[in-house]
Amino acid sequence: MLRFFSIFGVSLLVLFRIDMLESVQRTVIAPWSDWLAVLSFLCMTPFDPDVMHSGRLLYSPSTGFAVSIEAGCNGIEAAIVLIAGVLAFPATWTQKAWGFAIGFGAIQVANLLRIISLYYLGRWNMQWFEFAHLYLWQALIMLDVLVVWLLWMRWVGRQAARAEISRTAHAI
Numbered sequence: 001m002l003r004f005f006s007i008f009g010v011s012l013l014v015l016f017r018i019d020m021l022e023s024v025q026r027t028v029i030a031p032w033s034d035w036l037a038v039l040s041f042l043c044m045t046p047f048d049p050d051v052m053h054s055g056r057l058l059y060s061p062s063t064g065f066a067v068s069i070e071a072g073c074n075g076i077e078a079a080i081v082l083i084a085g086v087l088a089f090p091a092t093w094t095q096k097a098w099g100f101a102i103g104f105g106a107i108q109v110a111n112l113l114r115i116i117s118l119y120y121l122g123r124w125n126m127q128w129f130e131f132a133h134l135y136l137w138q139a140l141i142m143l144d145v146l147v148v149w150l151l152w153m154r155w156v157g158r159q160a161a162r163a164e165i166s167r168t169a170h171a172i
Helices: 001-019 020-044 075-086 095-123 126-171
Strands: 051-052 057-059 064-069
Touching: 001 020, 001 075, 020 051, 020 057, 020 095, 051 064, 064 095, 075 126, 095 126
Parallel strands: none
Antiparallel strands: 051 057, 057 064
C-alpha cells in the first residue's frame, strides 16, 4: 500500500509540474483546448446552427453567450490523476498502456459532454451554469476517473487470474 501511494503521489507531483510548464501549456495544453472547441462545435452544429467557434471559444452570435475552454477545463488534469493511478498499480506496461488509452478516451468523452452541456446551460441560465461548472461537473469528471480506474483494475485482476489458471493447468 505504501508503494502504491508513494508512486501515486510522486507521479501526481511530477505530472502536474510538467503540466504547469509554460512550454507545455503553449505547445500541448492550448492546442488541445482549441481542438476540444472544434470537436464540440462539430458535434453541436448538426443540431444547432447558432453555435460558432474561434480558437478555444464556443459562442452564440444570437445571444452573445460564450464559453472558453481553458486549462483546467480540458480534461488534462483528470487524465493526470488517472495516469498516476495506473502507474502506481502493479500491472504490465501493456496493461498500463491500455489503461492510459481507454481511460484518456473515456475522460475526453465525458469532458466533451461537459463542455456541450455547460454551453447550453449558460445560454439558458447562468446560475445553473455556475453550479454545474464549479461543482457538478468537477465531481462527475473525477467520478469518471475513479470508475474507469476501478474497471481497469478489475480487468487487470481478471487477466492475472486467467494467467495463473493457465499456468497451473500447464503445470499439471
